[in-house]
Amino acid sequence: xxxxxxxxxxxxxxxxxxxxxxxxxxxxxxxxxxxxxxxxxxxxxxxxxxxxxxxxxxxxxxxxxxxxxxxxxxxxxxxxxxxxxxxxxxxxxxxxxxxxxxxxxxxxxxxxxxxxxxxxxxxxxxxxxxxxxxxxxxxxxxxxxxxxxxxxxxxxxxxxxxxxxxxxxxxxxxxxxxxxxxxxxxxxxxxxxxxxxxxxxxxxxxxxxxxxxxxxxxxxxxxxxxxxxxxxxxxxxxxxxxxxxxxxxxxxxxxxxxxxxxxxxxxxxxxxxxxxxxxxxxxxxxxxxxxxxxxxxxxxxxxxxxxxxxxxxxxxx
Numbered sequence: 001x002x003x004x005x006x007x008x009x010x011x012x013x014x015x016x017x018x019x020x021x022x023x024x025x026x027x028x029x030x031x032x033x034x035x036x037x038x039x040x041x042x043x044x045x046x047x048x049x050x051x052x053x054x055x056x057x058x059x060x061x062x063x064x065x066x067x068x069x070x071x072x073x074x075x076x077x078x079x080x081x082x083x084x085x086x087x088x089x090x091x092x093x094x095x096x097x098x099x100x101x102x103x104x105x106x107x108x109x110x111x112x113x114x115x116x117x118x119x120x121x122x123x124x125x126x127x128x129x130x131x132x133x134x135x136x137x138x139x140x141x142x143x144x145x146x147x148x149x150x151x152x153x154x155x156x157x158x159x160x161x162x163x164x165x166x167x168x169x170x171x172x173x174x175x176x177x178x179x180x181x182x183x184x185x186x187x188x189x190x191x192x193x194x195x196x197x198x199x200x201x202x203x204x205x206x207x208x209x210x211x212x213x214x215x216x217x218x219x220x221x222x223x224x225x226x227x228x229x230x231x232x233x234x235x236x237x238x239x240x241x242x243x244x245x246x247x248x249x250x251x252x253x254x255x256x257x258x259x260x261x262x263x264x265x266x267x268x269x270x271x272x273x274x275x276x277x278x279x280x281x282x283x284x285x286x287x288x289x290x291x292x293x294x295x296x297x298x299x300x301x302x303x304x305x306x307x308x309x310x311x312x313x314x315x316x317x
Contacts, residue, residue, distance in 0.1 A: 005029060006188045009086040009103070010055075011036035017089040018054035019173045020110065020180060024087070025062055030184060033083060035059035036067045036075065038092050069093075077102040085187060087180065088142065092121075097144050105187050107142040109149070110180060112172050114138060114156055116202035119147035124165050124172070126205035128230040129212075131222075132159055135168070137176040139183045141194055148202070150194030152183045164232040208235075215239045217263035217315055221253045221277035236289070239315055243308035249295055250287035258282050263315035268306065270299040275315065 008030045010021050024030055037059070040050040052060065059066050069075045072093040080086055080102035088095070089110045100107050113123035115138040120126075127135045136156035143149040155175050159168065186192045213235055215224050224237075228251045231237040236247040252272075260266055260276040267274040272284040289295045290305060 003189065005031045006184055007082060007084045008032050008184070009034050009036065009080055009083040010059075010089075011086060011091040011095075012055045012089040013038045013053050013092050014090050015054040016169050016173050017091070018058050020087070020089045020177065021055055021058055023177050023180070025058075027181065029181070029188075032062075032064060034065045034067060034079065036069075036086075036091065039068045039070055072096055072099065075099050085184060087184075094146070095142060100142055100144065108152065108183065108187070109140055109142050109147070110176055111138045111140065111147055112169065112176075113205070114154060115140060115147060115151060116197040116199065118203055118205040120205035121207045123205045124168050125208055125230040126203075127159065128163065128165060128168065129223075129226050131226055135159055135172070137172055137179055139176075139179055140197070148197060148199065150196050152186070152192055152194055153179050155179055162229075164229045166233045213237055215248065216278075217275065218278040220279040221281035221283045222279075224277055224283050225251050225253050241308050241315070243305065244291045246291075246301075247289040248285055248287075249289060251283050251285050254282040254284050256282070265315065268298075268302050270302065272298045273302070 006029060008024065010024065010032055012018070012021065021035070024032055035055060037053055037055045040052060040056070056066055067075065067079060072095050075095070077098045080099060083103040084105045086103045086107045087110070088107060095107060111123065113127060114134070114136040118126050124135070134156055136154055138151060139153040140149040140151045157171060157175055208231070212227070213231055215227065215237055228237045228248050232249055236249065238245050238247045254274065257280045258266055258276050262276055262278045264276045265273065266276060266282065272286050274282045274284050277283050285298050287295055287297060288301050290301070
């Protein structure tokens with residue numbers, strides 16, 4: 001294949017996907033012909049109107065055709081047959097076989113883990129929950145099996161002890177942008193050498209459910225601290241006080257053991273709120289957010305909500 005511009009389609013929905021689309025729109029080696037994204041959703045509690053997602057907003061601003069099927073089965077393969085490649089980043093729908101066969105070269109997915117580890121919708125959060133020390137970006141040719149196709153490119157990065165889902169996703173986007181360009185060029189030039197995944201080493205990362213947002217004080221403090229980071233910035237890990245729900249945005253594990261029962265509030269001061277975890281260690285809350293209020297330091301929370309803590313000396317597990 002000669003080195004003409006690669007005819008590209010893009011499928012994605014959230015802000016991190018829009019970062020990839022923005023990069024491709026400024027690259028002379030590709031021509032983005034169309035964009036697929038999830039349907040517009042009502043925003044806010046009163047659901048007064050629908051708003052564009054980040055990918056659609058970017059596509060519309062550049063005058064690109066936008067397809068928004070309710071389900072992937074409604075995405076017509078004929079719409080994709082002028083494409084060389086369909087690039088998929090956090091689209092949110094599984095593509096049927098007919099769609100996967102439509103582009104001339106391949107459907108390529110950008111996945112935020114080192115496949116075959118953490119296939120599925122929430123790989124970054126699960127890497128943090130599991131305490132992984134390394135993760136990365138994988139580009140692979142899509143097949144009908146979830147995140148199981150042959151690998152085109154991988155790059156790894158270390159996971160910091162302070163990483164949240166938000167901060168780690170930002171680093172993985174920066175890592176992935178040049179990987180996408182390199183992989184698209186190898187496909188265009190016929191130099192791609194896909195390699196199969198080690199299927200026996202696969203692990204799965206489904207979307208976090210509501211029970212994984214709530215801090216369970218019977219669990220070890222280190223796991224609770226990872227849970228806080230995995231749920232940040234959204235939806236936020238939380239605990240229940242007598243005066244209402246309290247989201248926890250930042251916490252640390254204090255060294256040493258404590259005398260107390262799981263969920264017991266041992267200390268509340270300007271430097272944090274200490275709560276006993278299931279292994280006897282202490283989780284210190286540093287930044288919190290009462291329901292309907294702004295994010296605040298533990299010191300500010302103590303000054304404004306001290307009585308609430310006094311009434312909740314032992315938290316439900």
